[in-house]
Amino acid sequence: MSDPSTSPMANAPFANERVLKRLRRRRAADRRFKWYGRMAIGFALAALTLLLGSIATQAVSAATYHVVTFDLSFDKNTFGDVQPDSPPPVDRVYGLVRDDLLAEFPETASSPALRHDLLGLVTRLAVLPVAKDLVRKPAEIGTKRRVELPLSDDLDLFLKGAAARHLTVPVGRVKAEEIAGNVTLTSEATFARLIAAASLENMQPPEMPGTGSILMTAGRSTIRLDSLAPSRVTGTLLTGTAQDFRTYPARARLIPAPESERTVSDLQIAWLLALKADGRVLRVPHWSLLTHTDSTQPELAGALAAIIGSLLTLLVTASLAIPVGILASIYLEEFAPRNRITGLIEVNINNLAAVPSIVFGLLGAAVFLGAFGLPRSAPVVGGLVLALLILPVVIIASRAALKAVPQSIRDAALAIGASRMQTVFHHVMPLAAPGMLTGAILGMARALGETAPLLLIGMVAFVAEVPRGPTDEATALPVLIYSWATQAERAWEPMTGAVILILLAFLIAMNGVVVFLRRKFERRW
Amino acid sequence: MDGTLGNSAAETGVLPDAPNASVRMSCRNINVFYGEKQAIFDVSLQIADRSVTALIGPSGCGKSTFLRCLNRMNDTIEGCRVEGEIMMEGKDINSPAIDPVLLRSRVGMVFQKPNPFPKSIYENIAYGPRIHGLAQGREDMDEIVEKSLRRAGLWEEVKDRLNLAGTSLSGGQQQRLCIARAIAVRPEVILMDEPCSALDPIATARIEELIDDLRKRYCIIIVTHSMQQAARVSQRTAFFHLGSLVEVGDTDQIFTSPRDRRTEDYITGRFG
Ligand SMILES: Nc1ncnc2c1ncn2[C@@H]1O[C@H](COP(=O)(O)OP(=O)(O)O)[C@@H](O)[C@H]1O
Ligand SMILES: [Mg+2]
Numbered sequence: 001m002s003d004p005s006t007s008p009m010a011n012a013p014f015a016n017e018r019v020l021k022r023l024r025r026r027r028a029a030d031r032r033f034k035w036y037g038r039m040a041i042g043f044a045l046a047a048l049t050l051l052l053g054s055i056a057t058q059a060v061s062a063a064t065y066h067v068v069t070f071d072l073s074f075d076k077n078t079f080g081d082v083q084p085d086s087p088p089p090v091d092r093v094y095g096l097v098r099d100d101l102l103a104e105f106p107e108t109a110s111s112p113a114l115r116h117d118l119l120g121l122v123t124r125l126a127v128l129p130v131a132k133d134l135v136r137k138p139a140e141i142g143t144k145r146r147v148e149l150p151l152s153d154d155l156d157l158f159l160k161g162a163a164a165r166h167l168t169v170p171v172g173r174v175k176a177e178e179i180a181g182n183v184t185l186t187s188e189a190t191f192a193r194l195i196a197a198a199s200l201e202n203m204q205p206p207e208m209p210g211t212g213s214i215l216m217t218a219g220r221s222t223i224r225l226d227s228l229a230p231s232r233v234t235g236t237l238l239t240g241t242a243q244d245f246r247t248y249p250a251r252a253r254l255i256p257a258p259e260s261e262r263t264v265s266d267l268q269i270a271w272l273l274a275l276k277a278d279g280r281v282l283r284v285p286h287w288s289l290l291t292h293t294d295s296t297q298p299e300l301a302g303a304l305a306a307i308i309g310s311l312l313t314l315l316v317t318a319s320l321a322i323p324v325g326i327l328a329s330i331y332l333e334e335f336a337p338r339n340r341i342t343g344l345i346e347v348n349i350n351n352l353a354a355v356p357s358i359v360f361g362l363l364g365a366a367v368f369l370g371a372f373g374l375p376r377s378a379p380v381v382g383g384l385v386l387a388l389l390i391l392p393v394v395i396i397a398s399r400a401a402l403k404a405v406p407q408s409i410r411d412a413a414l415a416i417g418a419s420r421m422q423t424v425f426h427h428v429m430p431l432a433a434p435g436m437l438t439g440a441i442l443g444m445a446r447a448l449g450e451t452a453p454l455l456l457i458g459m460v461a462f463v464a465e466v467p468r469g470p471t472d473e474a475t476a477l478p479v480l481i482y483s484w485a486t487q488a489e490r491a492w493e494p495m496t497g498a499v500i501l502i503l504l505a506f507l508i509a510m511n512g513v514v515v516f517l518r519r520k521f522e523r524r525w
Numbered sequence: 526m527d528g529t530l531g532n533s534a535a536e537t538g539v540l541p542d543a544p545n546a547s548v549r550m551s552c553r554n555i556n557v558f559y560g561e562k563q564a565i566f567d568v569s570l571q572i573a574d575r576s577v578t579a580l581i582g583p584s585g586c587g588k589s590t591f592l593r594c595l596n597r598m599n600d601t602i603e604g605c606r607v608e609g610e611i612m613m614e615g616k617d618i619n620s621p622a623i624d625p626v627l628l629r630s631r632v633g634m635v636f637q638k639p640n641p642f643p644k645s646i647y648e649n650i651a652y653g654p655r656i657h658g659l660a661q662g663r664e665d666m667d668e669i670v671e672k673s674l675r676r677a678g679l680w681e682e683v684k685d686r687l688n689l690a691g692t693s694l695s696g697g698q699q700q701r702l703c704i705a706r707a708i709a710v711r712p713e714v715i716l717m718d719e720p721c722s723a724l725d726p727i728a729t730a731r732i733e734e735l736i737d738d739l740r741k742r743y744c745i746i747i748v749t750h751s752m753q754q755a756a757r758v759s760q761r762t763a764f765f766h767l768g769s770l771v772e773v774g775d776t777d778q779i780f781t782s783p784r785d786r787r788t789e790d791y792i793t794g795r796f797g
Contacts, residue, residue, distance in 0.1 A: 338603050408640035412703070414601055416653040416710050417630035426652070427642060 052504075059497030065286045065299060066156045067148035068122055068275055072096045074134060079141045088131035094124045097149065105239055105271055117268055121275075122149045123297050150288070150299035151281065153491030154263040155272050159281070163490055164262045166255040169197050171216065174250050178242035183223045183235055185216065185245060190230045194252050198228065201256045212256040213266050219244030220277040222270035225252075238270035263490075289498055293464050294480065298491035301484075303499050305463045309379055309474030310448060310506070313459075316383020316470055317390065317447045322440045324387075325394030329436070332395070333402040334424045353392035360389045361453030369457060376458040380470040385453045390443035397439020401432040434521040441514045445507050451478040477503045549574035549714060549744040550595060555609035557590050557599065564590045568609075568770040570763055572714075577736060577745045579755035579776065582765035583791065588748040591765065592716050595746065596632040597625040613714075630657050632714040633707030638723050639699035641691030641706070646683050649691040649702055650674065653710035669709055677705035678735050697728025701735065708739075715739065717747040721754065733758050752792055756780050764788045 078092055101118055108114040126149045134140055150156070157163035171194060174185040194214070203211045214225040216233070221240025225233050259266055275281050292302025336342045364385035368374045374381050405428045413423040429436075454460065460479050467474035475483075477499060484496040550572040557565035565587045572578050572595075580588045590599070597618065599605040611618045618628050630653070641649050650670040651660075660666040670687070674680040679701045683694070691702050700720055707715055717736070721729040736745060736758045749755050755762050756776060763773040764785075772785045783789045 406640075408636060408638060409642065410601075411598070411634075411636060412640040412642060412706075413652075415596065415598060415629055415634035415636075416656075416706060417626050417628075418652075418656055419626050422656055426656075431643065 055497050055500050059501050062494035062498040064283050066151040069280045073144040074141045076142045090131045093127040093131045153298040158264050169252045171250040176242045176245035181237045183242050185233045215253045217273050218250040219248035220274040306475050306477045306480035310476040312379035312470050313382040317386040320387035329395045329398035333399050349392045358452040361456030364457045377461045377473045378471045379474045381457050386447040390447050393443045398436040401435025405431045434518045437517050438514050445510045454479050547574045551612040553610045558606045560604045566768045574744045576760040579759035579762045580748045581755050586765040587768040596629050630710045633712035634716040635720050637719040645688045646691050647687040650709045673705040673709040677701045714744045
């Protein structure tokens with residue numbers, strides 16, 4: 001401006017090259033930062049999707065399972081003495097199941113080992129609900145009833161294709177001859193397709209006895225192939241008759257794993273296929289996962305006891321942690337003088353929030369079980385421990401919610417003569433309530449997911465009964481996940497995934513309640 | 526003695542410099558400390574009834590602190606200590622026998638930033654009378670609400686939407702709502718701490734009109750940083766400087782012929 005000869009625009013900031021350059025750099029920095037943020041969110045979302053996706057795909061096969069139907073007649077001679085208070089007649093009901101299976105597959109009559117294999121299809125404990133029903137409703141004695149009993153987990157997994165991987169090759173019509181259990185099948189259409197499939201899987205049954213099996217099924221009959229040639233195969237009859245091969249189209253199942261390395265034998269598969277051909281094997285929704293208690297058999301196990309146990313535990317936790325936490329936070333925030341003692345209390349609350357949860361478990365074991373003599377494995381103890389665990393969290397969240405209420409509201413109330421209590425309860429609390437509730441429910445969600453402290457107070461016990469009250473023996477959902485996840489059998493894997501989803505559903509429901517309450521309270525003003 | 530302030534409008538005396546005005550509150554040797562730090566030094570001030578007293582002075586000189594002594598709002602501030610005697614109707618309001626809750630229903634307050642409750646307009650007004658049990662039944666309350674809003678000059682604007690949130694009004698309306706809320710508990714004194722500093726000139730003018738109107742019924746003490754405002758609305762003015770009361774007198778006299786050098790410097794804009 002001092003030099004009138006140059007245009008005033010020349011030095012204006014938006015024309016100056018240095019200024020423009022700096023501006024460009026600043027814009028670039030903005031853009032870069034935006035991308036860092038997007039990348040961070042993308043990474044978090046990807047991790048979450050991966051985690052949830054892997055659990056969900058694992059769990060999806062547990063959504064349904066296979067049952068075998070039985071027509072059982074509870075005749076008066078056998079069950080006449082069953083009273084409403086007698087123990088469930090498990091063995092007698094299972095006797096009916098056993099008789100049915102043995103009659104269905106008479107080839108097992110000669111060998112106890114075969115009988116044992118056959119009875120492996122449906123375990124003895126599977127009839128427990130039926131036996132219990134019978135005790136509850138003795139009117140059923142003397143009647144016939146169709147029951148669905150869960151198929152043993154290994155065979156269930158086989159049918160779902162999750163164990164003993166196998167592939168099916170349709171063969172069609174064949175001619176069959178039988179000489180003493182050895183069946184010879186011939187066909188105009190060659191078995192070339194089957195041979196191709198077998199060699200793809202490196203299976204040559206006659207030459208390599210160490211490899212898997214090829215089963216050929218028609219109707220309710222199955223043979224295991226001993227030789228395989230383009231127009232002629234021979235095999236041993238596992239169950240049924242050669243006649244079926246003349247009547248029904250055949251299909252072959254190639255099971256690459258050798259029998260010794262599988263949990264299901266060729267015979268069991270043959271029986272299963274026979275039952276399936278009879279329409280007695282059904283794939284049904286796995287409701288028992290929600291209605292059964294824990295069991296040693298995966299096909300019978302359910303999470304009901306753990307769900308109830310978790311709810312009872314949370315009930316104890318909520319009824320202690322929420323009122324105590326909220327009252328403590330109101331006192332500390334609104335009434336307590338700021339001095340060294342309250343400062344010390346505040347520091348300690350913050351520190352307590354950072355104490356590892358297992359320490360609370362040790363404390364619970366020492367104090368509640370040891371000193372107070374409360375029952376082991378009981379939701380009341382679990383609830384108390386979890387209440388202590390989340391108390392600092394609830395207090396900190398509630399205090400933050402109270403702090404967020406503007407001082408001017410308190411001044412307004414006090415200045416027209418409201419007492420402190422009226423100020424807090426009429427004006428501050430309603431404004432802080434959504435935040436306090438959020439803190440409380442997030443604390444509860446944390447309690448729902450805690451495992452370590454519950455392990456220490458013995459809530460990891462195997463619980464086959466639904467707990468009726470907070471002092472009954474119980475377990476909780478995360479502990480159930482822990483104990484199922486540490487089982488060796490394959491069948492527990494999808495079950496564990498399913499329980500994780502149940503737990504997640506509870507957590508999502510709780511967060512939904514948070515969102516709903518926030519909306520509801522905030523809509524008022 | 527029941528420990529409450531008497532209800533009669535008994536006068537406690539007259540002002541030495543204005544013999545025709547009665548005294549509503551009389552402060553003697555007030556010292557206020559925030560922890561170790563002293564904010565008010567030995568202030569003695571008598572406040573006339575049915576008139577507007579303006580407290581002026583540079584920022585941080587203790588006007589708000591002094592104002593808060595008059596309804597014991599300093600009690601709510603951690604570490605604040607008030608010494609001295611504030612007489613109202615023959616009783617010291619700082620004596621333990623006086624319940625601050627009752628005192629505050631007699632000495633209302635309006636703040637710098639409008640702070641209506643986040644409730645309906647109706648509820649904003651009705652809350653005070655309700656906690657003090659001033660209304661018998663719904664009609665009584667409706668009447669109190671209407672009367673208070675009328676006195677605050679807000680009735681015509683909000684009478685059709687009493688259920689609307691008080692926070693949905695404009696800034697000036699919110700401030701008048703706060704005045705109505707203070708009036709609703711039938712105070713005798715209304716303290717106003719820079720009530721117009723967050724408002725635009727038109728809203729300010731309305732509040733000033735209102736203050737002029739309210740003066741007929743109430744004793745009003747207003748803190749203001751605007752000397753024009755003090756000159757416009759007040760009858761008496763007190764000038765504070767660094768926590769001390771420098772000069773008090775008729776507004777006309779303070780603005781035309783201040784006795785103290787510091788007052789003169791301040792009102793002529795030499796500092797502050
Ligand atoms: N809550 C408080 N705690 C500590 N000091 C305060 C507090 N409020 C005000 N003060 C101090 O007291 C003095 C007077 O403040 P204030 O009364 O707000 O002045 P004014 O209203 O005249 O601007 C100032 O020095 C201020 O820093
Ligand atoms: Mg101030």
